[in-house]
Amino acid sequence: MGSSTYEWIVHNEKxxxxxxxxxxxxxxxxxxxxxxxxxxxxxxxIKFVSGDVRQAHAEMRSAAGTKNIWIVGGGDLAGQFYDAGLLDELIIQVGSATLGKGKPLFPRRVLSPILRLVSVCQMGAGMVELRYKVNKGGVSCGS
Ligand SMILES: NC(=O)c1ccc[n+]([C@@H]2O[C@H](COP(=O)([O-])OP(=O)(O)OC[C@H]3O[C@@H](n4cnc5c(N)ncnc54)[C@H](OP(=O)(O)O)[C@@H]3O)[C@@H](O)[C@H]2O)c1
Known part of the structure; x- marks a missing residue:
């Protein structure tokens, strides 16, 4: 996770x-x-790292073995893994509130059909979880 996410947890420990x-x-x-x-x-x-995500990813892969690696966020950090071809799936939970302003969810230009919707799961009365597979091959329309 990025430092903003970590600091939020630290500052809201109770x-x-x-x-x-x-x-x-x-x-x-x-x-x-x-x-x-x-x-x-x-x-x-907890380890603190900086710079190219590929180096940390190698450590994570080694620690995780065959398990999945969860990139918690924020969006740009997930984007850095996407840029390096290391993101397999996007799991997005949408809540029933709007903020009016804020940071982009995933600040990358990813055009259809690069993301393939694989599941939609309703969570209670107001939330939904969307899972998208990241097509690293970048298959284009009609192929
Ligand atoms: N609902 C959720 O599931 C969820 C998940 C994640 C985040 N969030 C929230 O979304 C907001 C996102 O905040 P954010 O976009 O600022 O996210 P963030 O990714 O948590 O933090 C961004 C910071 O991480 C550090 N960073 C990122 N990439 C780095 C790299 N390669 N090397 C070294 N440092 C790097 C930089 O901080 P430094 O200044 O420390 O260098 C950067 O300013 C937060 O409020 C967070 O709580 C929600």
């Missing part, structure tokens, strides 16, 4: 703990991308 049972809700190893020195959450398997 809220996170009340909702998940732990101030750091992840049991799997985590890599935090930042060019700054960030507060450390003691006793957790």
């Amino acid at each position: 809220k996170v703990a009340s909702q998940t049972g732990s101030a750091w809700p992840y049991s799997q190893p985590a890599w935090i991308f930042s060019n700054r020195k960030l507060p450390i959450i003691k006793g957790k398997d």
